[in-house]
Amino acid sequence: xxxxxxxxxxxxxxxxxxxxxxxxxxxxxxxxxxxxxxxxxxxxxxxxxxxxxxxxxxxxxxxxxxxxxxxxxxxxxxxx
Amino acid sequence: xxxxxxxxxxxxxxxxxxxxxxxxxxxxxxxxxxxxxxxxxxxxxxxxxxxxxxxxxxxxxxxxxxxxxxxxxxxxxxxxxxxxxxxxxxxxxxxxxxxxxxxxxxxxxxxxxxxxxxxxxxxxxxxxxxxxxxxxxxxxxxxx
Numbered sequence: 001x002x003x004x005x006x007x008x009x010x011x012x013x014x015x016x017x018x019x020x021x022x023x024x025x026x027x028x029x030x031x032x033x034x035x036x037x038x039x040x041x042x043x044x045x046x047x048x049x050x051x052x053x054x055x056x057x058x059x060x061x062x063x064x065x066x067x068x069x070x071x072x073x074x075x076x077x078x079x080x
Numbered sequence: 081x082x083x084x085x086x087x088x089x090x091x092x093x094x095x096x097x098x099x100x101x102x103x104x105x106x107x108x109x110x111x112x113x114x115x116x117x118x119x120x121x122x123x124x125x126x127x128x129x130x131x132x133x134x135x136x137x138x139x140x141x142x143x144x145x146x147x148x149x150x151x152x153x154x155x156x157x158x159x160x161x162x163x164x165x166x167x168x169x170x171x172x173x174x175x176x177x178x179x180x181x182x183x184x185x186x187x188x189x190x191x192x193x194x195x196x197x198x199x200x201x202x203x204x205x206x207x208x209x210x211x212x213x214x215x216x217x218x219x220x221x222x223x224x
Contacts (some may be wrong), residue, residue, distance in 0.1 A: 005122050007132065007172065009130060009132055009200070009202060010130065010153055010202035010214045011133075011214045011217040014214075023157070024151055027224075034101070045217065053132070053200075056135045056138055057135070057138065058135070063100035072135065072200075074132070074135075074200050074215045075195070075216070076200070076216035076217055077197070077199060077200055077201055077202060077216065078202050078214070078215040078217075079129070079131075079160055079171075079172065079195055079201030079202070080113050080171070080172050080192060080195060080196040080198050080201070
């Protein structure tokens with residue numbers, strides 16, 4: 001089972017109750033991983049409102065989860 | 081010459097301007113985003129900004145490179161604050177110098193608009209009534 005690192009920001013950090021974690025997952029894609037985490041933490045943001053980044057670059061939801069990835073889900077940004 | 085950075089501390093803005101004061105430049109445009117005391121009718125006490133810094137720097141640097149490619153500018157610098165800011169603090173600073181003013185105005189506008197769309201920075205408003213809220217995250221699907 002691939003082992004990955006997750007970091008959480010903004011509302012996702014509040015809802016997950018943690019800033020980061022290491023997790024083993026069987027999720028076949030980043031989309032499935034978000035669904036798995038939503039089951040665990042009750043995230044209220046739908047996937048349609050998020051982007052996903054792997055190793056500090058934007059990625060796509062269809063991408064598989066690979067050993068050692070740093071995965072970050074990006075809530076709607078509000079800089080400026 | 082361009083750069084984008086995130087700072088957890090107040091930045092010497094005169095030093096940023098000085099970086100852009102180049103011999104070939106005929107002018108300089110700056111946009112400063114400030115923390116204001118009201119949003120959507122609520123009295124705001126201050127803002128907490130956070131970023132996913134590795135991605136923010138990658139995406140911000142990409143935006144600066146796009147601005148350099150699209151507009152005839154001499155230099156551009158953009159800085160976004162993170163941490164706890166109070167009313168009147170500078171949250172974002174964008175400076176662009178260019179031989180001619182049109183490119184400086186356009187590039188400055190491009191950079192702030194793209195930062196607001198793409199760079200992973202989030203603000204939480206602290207209200208005078210003690211409540212807090214992550215801006216943008218709370219909007220409904222229809223309103224986003």
